[in-house]
Amino acid sequence: MKTVFHAAGERGYNDIGWLKANFSFSFGPFRDEKRTNFGALRVLNDDFIARDNGFGSHPHDNMEITTIVLQGALEHQDSMGNKGIIKAGDVQVMSAGTGVFHSEYNPSKTEDTLSLQIWIFPKVRNIEPRYDQKNFGDKFIQNRFTTLISPLKSDETLWLNQDTTFSQGNFDAGQQLNYAIKTPGNGAYVFVLEGDVNIAGHTLNKRDAIGVYDTDSFAIETNSESKLLIIEVPML
Known part of the structure; x- marks a missing residue:
């Protein structure tokens, strides 16, 4: 077993007022040659987006993009004709493929938004862009992982153009868990949203991560x- 530990306080950070962003990997103004990706995982941005603010329309191509809203909501609009609200408990996936424009905006006048944006290198390049969204708010069972994204297409999960699995769960103190790799050869990047855990000899606190x-x-x-x-994700 091999590991790479990423402390929350060592992430990149950028504050432009309406956006306060923490970067697990090199992104925007944050550049670290030792933290460019974990296998096919290229970006994990932990964003605070102020009320009535957001990202204007901008392009992407050949990237698998996932947005997980932790608090509040985001209004999504894209060049494929999709428009809607992503709220806490929702997971959105988008295959940028040959190219897509999209915007993400916090439409609330009263509540700030906390969200994760995650980019993964695609398995196949230049596919037709696609979009999907699913609410998992009522799917979580205490002390068990719930699969959000799977390489197997299913009505119960979302799918990306990559052999990737996203799992999320809420756990009581004192739980002894075993995570089995779903796709042989893949690695797993564990991101602590809340709490503290022990993994492979490391103690991880809120927003720490270990690959x-x-x-x-x-x-x-x-x-x-x-x-x-x-x-x-595949380790490439």
């Missing part, structure tokens, strides 16, 4: 009530 690879499974011990996101 685990060259293994079929690994153990997780929760020291407090914890919320975890695991992004499993």
